[in-house]
Amino acid sequence: MPMPMPMPSEMNGKVDINGYSNPNETAGKVILCRAAVAWGPAQPLVMEEICVDPPQELEVRIKILFTSICHTDLSAWKGENEMNRAYPRILGHEAAGVVESVGEGVMDMEAGDHVVPIFNGECGDCVYCKCEKTNLCEKFRVNPLKRGMTKDGKCRFSTKDGKPIFHFLNTSTFSEYTVLDSACLVKIDSKAPLKKMTLLSCGVSTGLGAAWNTADVQAGSTVAIFGLGAVGLAVAEGARARGASKIIGIDINPDKFIKGERMGMTDFLNPKDLEKPVHEKIREMTKGGVDYSFECAGNLDVLREAFLSTHDGWGLTVVLGIHPTPRMLPLHPMELFDGRRIMGSVFGDFKGKTQLPHFAKQCMRGVVNLDEFITHELPFGKINEALQLLVDGKSLRCLLHL
Template structure:
């Protein structure tokens, strides 16, 4: 859950890049799309053979080298998540750059690089939530609230937000949450409460917390026979799923979703257009703005649960135009 890095305008392009030019408004993406590998040609995945998200990759793909050097000693500064956007200038593989409508407000488009695409896409592409469905969202951070936005746009009849932070209640209701559950205020497991609220469980649950205990509660909160759980949280430990294989025989399913199953370069421009038409309330996600040099304060706001996205800017805090 990173602060919203500064969106981009292309300064120059390298040899062989034909789909972008200087001056284009773009969004960097961590899950790239080369467009030519077997993965990119398949309609069954949004992963790319060469440019899929890889937190351990720290160099450019084509030549295995860095493009950044320290001013002090000339040592390489390694790349991160295909983007390296916490800087005034960056260098990216063209497979990880999405051209967007120049009329789209850049401060809003920064959100498409992660939380909005991940949450809305999980609803529309991965789960394919149907009108009138019941939904539970575990973890009401930026990704979780993007799930809420997607579920609202798809016409879900009941959207249950689950979070241990009571401050998420008001924000969640603003975004479309119809019912709120705080596990700290319950005397029994969350899944039992949700089953009682929905007559057996929700049709779709989304885990957005990166917590294995939450994964299990999300799974058990769905209706047996047809419930689907989508895992979106980042799990940094080597611990395994807290499920017994026989529990899958009750008809509940569980899947993971990367970048909301969007193919970044070919499908994200459409999402940008949809957001400009109001499919998601993008400004609601930007709760703070800080100058770039206060990036550590932005991280602390996230750690303390005080912000959804803190937009970092280089100079003027007035970001209601299309200028970077």
Template sequence: MDVGYHNKSFESSFESVDTAGKVITCKAAVAWGPGQPLVIEDVQVAPPHKMEVRVKILFTSICHTDLSAWKGENEAQRAYPRILGHEAAGIVESVGEGVEDMKKGDHVIPIFQGQCGNCICCRNEKTNLCQRFGVNPLKSVMVNDGKPRFSTKDGNPIFHFLNTSTFSEYTVLDSACAVKIDSEAPLEKMSLLSCGVSTGVGAAWNVANVQPGSSVAIFGLGAVGLAVAEGARVRGASKIIGVDINPSKFSKGKAVGITEFINPKDLEVPVNERIGAMTDGGVDYSFECAGNLEVLRQAFLSTHMGWGLTVLLGIHPSPMLLPLHPMELFNGRQIVGSVFGGFKGKTQLPEFAKQCMCGTLKLDEFITHELPFDKINEAFQLLVDGKSLRCLLHL
């Protein structure tokens, strides 16, 4: 597909339509309850309020976080009806009062981990968290007035999800959760930067700071895990071990730099013992991308005593606590969590997007399927069945 052609043809028609300040009726995939098929229906999208932007979504995809929310695995995510989705790319349709860094026609990426630029966290270079617009599964309305911008044709509220709600032809974002990128960037690929690729690559670059010649083990080879591998490859890691119980992930892993694979089902010893034997005592860095406590423990023990670092990326809905004894930390191993790969979205993501445009990263490897938006339930099933990394939906 000639992405540039589609972007430009859309923009020419988009510019001729003036919908600023008006309610827009459009199609959205509405979740009416946990595990129920999403329903494509007409919804009303209000104009953006102060410091908000309304965005025409052109491409969106499905992440495991969308999947777990759709299943209702986390009580905090059960607000219905709701519009899910948080990985996308689109074009600004209109901006609210006070928005100065974006205008109609700008290409943007929605981000679930916002950056207000003013809070104590945003002003601290040691973190990418934001006190006002950080990721919050409890949040289902806009910050301005505590109300959603979506409603049914009858005027009943439809709730937001993770600051973004991209399973809609139009969505309203806090301006802190929209990142302007180069207009020449291919939007279908840039959608990956909303979550999966940024989360994985950033964990390798910003959080772990993987060094040339180092060894890495990645537990869980979904899109995030493979993005970690891609980041480690670019950084010059000499050994990248992929761990997954789905052997179909291995062929895809080779394309992004994984050098060796382990299927725990094939082993007669714990994974950490196998990795220790392969690496003279353990890897320099391990990444847990599965959201499983036992996997987390294996990842921790797979690192080398004295300096090993484990980065936690998986979402853990279980109330169970970390499976570590405090004394195990005296062996010099460390463990740290990573949100959105440590990227400060508004200030750092535009440069990351430019790196991706230059071919630093192999983004094509992550888009395994493409479908029209009305096939969104089929896209969910592909992810459930472990057949897709990212299924790109065209709106």
């Protein structure tokens, strides 16, 4: 096992990567590095020395400097969806790093650029990318079943004896080096603090974007957020920034309420403490229901409460939680005739490569408070401890230093 690489340091946003591979020496070659490999459902991740191939056409190889763990990583690690089980596999999709080398045809990035991977890519050329009504991409949209690279279906990871290691969500960031399609990588301002930019890969962009882009929360409006993980709290931060007058947080973990208040929430409800359904309590508090509700728990019963908590005539429910079960929506079609609407949101409806660089600059200006989302920091080698923190509900984002 190689000696651990030195941790990156940041001065005024710029990253000191002394001690990392020199692109002039490694470009076009296989790199040996550490990765946290999943060998089976719910098994501890194993630190392995793996081989990372050079990037092929329109691909980029990056050095991961920071990565964090999302509930989507957690559910994949647990193997909650049988169709998503593929082993060995490198999970992870929230990260920030530096470009090591680029493949043929990559024109918008070069070695040394600061970048953020995105699980929902943007090629810029397909009919979807050219449509202002969606942030999906024909080739690079989020696909949990995808196991290799788009161009040839092969893996760019392998064990030292040549066994392929599968990819995850277009990114696979639980590795010191990873290879991505260039459509799934965003170049950001070199002055942006990469440590915080990790959050833009998924959680913060998904939640805040749902408030800004999907729902377009208006000043003075009322909001209910069901599930106060990182995504739910990002919704609160987005609603606060838009000037919502009442932001109600709903969660069965009372510890989440303290954090929620710092993120702009005005009221809190614990369903376990109520003698009536949550939606009835919310309707009482808001004289008929909230303007917007956000379901961030991945629970269909919670989704129904979120839907019924909105005001008839104009209420909008945005679905953000991941629902792994085969159960269908708990709604009768006629309930939609009361004017309430329901819709899903992927990556907060951000077009990653087009819009994320501007969002990163907004974060640099303090429009969004990212510090509150990072609750723990650990070295990469303690990734299983970070997983357990999320399982126990003790962390929002545990930042891992590679």
